[in-house]
Amino acid sequence: MMEGLGFFGLLAVIIVLFFLFLYYVPVLLWFSALVSGVRISLIQLVLMRVRKVPPSVIVRALIEANKAGINSIKRDELEAHYLAGGHVTSVVHALVSAAKANIDLTFQMATAIDLAGRDVFEAVQMSVNPKVIDTPPVAAVAKDGIQLIAKARVTVRASIKQLVGGAGEETVLARVGEGIVSSIGSSMSHKGVLENPDSISKVVLEKGLDAGTAFEILSIDIADVDIGKNIGAVLQIDQADADKNIAQAKAEERRAMAVALEQEMKAKAQEARAKVIEAEAEVPLAMADAFRKGNLGVMDYLKMKNVEADTSMRDAISKSPSDKPNKK
Template identity: 55%
Template sequence: MENSGNLTYIFFGIIALIGLVGAIVFFNFFAIWLRALTSGAKVSYTELIALRLRGVPVGPVVNVRITAIKSGLPLSIDELSTHFLAGGNIEAVVQALIAARKANIHLEFDSACAIDLATKGTGKSVIEAVRTSVNPMVIDCPNPNVGKGTIDAVAKDGIVIKARARVTVRTSLDRFVGGATEDTIIARVGEGIVSTVGSCDTYKDVLENPDRISMTVLGKSLDSNTAFEILSIDIADVDVGENVGAKLQAEQADANKLIAQAEAEVRRAA
């Protein structure tokens, strides 16, 4: 009888302990659960407990999901927590998806996560990628903060043309991950300008029709395999530099003169 009584106490003790743990869990997550429920982003206690066990901050994840659901994005707790555990910024991803949705830009959750992880530590963000896709940005060519202030090209008559261009681009979200950056755009546009000016018979052709450079360079698909789509290339400034052809001819003449003098000295010495 005594053993039977002890077992009964143990049984009720276990039941009480389970009830206490259940009560603690219930009241611990009740506020979050209720907030999600009243916001139309229902989440189960099982999901909340799973988040806590995986070391994921429950409150922020639920709040981000509420924002997503309210904005018409059917994201699950599992999707958000997976990206968080991968080192991603779930708030930035959701904000980017909302911005893309409002701008009628197709952007999948997985693509947004990939962009978010790819831009981590680069000073950029998935939100910026979407923003420049909606609102194009201008790239100075060449970059005034690096190297020369102009692109120097030589026409067929030997005259140097010093040009500066402004390239209007928008982000191509499909090519953002793995696509070349602004530096590649600058390099390609610079190369295109040098090539186009070099095909002109005289420097006057460039000065009379600078749009020719823009149209020719724009038609070369310079944004291929880059993270951007080039919308326009505008020649901001064109100046005339030195006459390289005449300079080279003068230097060649001086060289020929020295050779002739040397040959004359040899003949006199003989």
């Protein structure tokens, strides 16, 4: 019984060691490379395992490049690019596609594009098959005050030499939108733009908007032009409303000043009446003082009263009958 268990244990150890040997010494992968015309030793494959580089990725990339007739790619360069965080498979796909399309793309340039964060294989495909980018609606106002809303389709092709450090699609769309606004804004009338929308494309293309970008603009086509608001009329209405509000504010200010002046005059009139009443109140006091000092006698006072009565009687007689109040 013990001998049977010992045999199966030994067999299990042998199987584990066999799979470990195949893992660190990929004989099948080496044989596949050999029959594909790629010269690589088993020692190099083992060292790849030690350097944490998957041998299958490197060997398959070498086989693909060799079958495409690209013999300038070295194993050390592929390993270095993988260890730098690059995508070996994408780089080799891009080199093969570029070679088939007669595009000048070196291994150093492809790895630089890949390490810059761009998809080098997609860039090569875009260079062969241009991409169409739809711009968002761009609103602009012609000189006659009419707003136009334009949509454009920009056909771009990737520029391999400018992919590293070149601006992206957002910059291209922003520049195209700026060019559309400038072109419509310089038009005398919105009717001219509606009659000849390709004039916008010509003006925008002449500005060289693809300078410093990772793309080459092939064409700009105006897909749609819609009429928006009458901005000129809206501005005039707003200006008229503002002028009206200013005039109303000034009129209200003048009215408030007039009311304040009226109140001030009323206060002055009340002050004058108070002074008159105060002066009239001093007359009896003055007469009483004259009596005490002997400057005014009783007869003088009676004569003054007779004169006042006589004056009142003459005023009453001199009044016309129409001035007299009607008695019911």
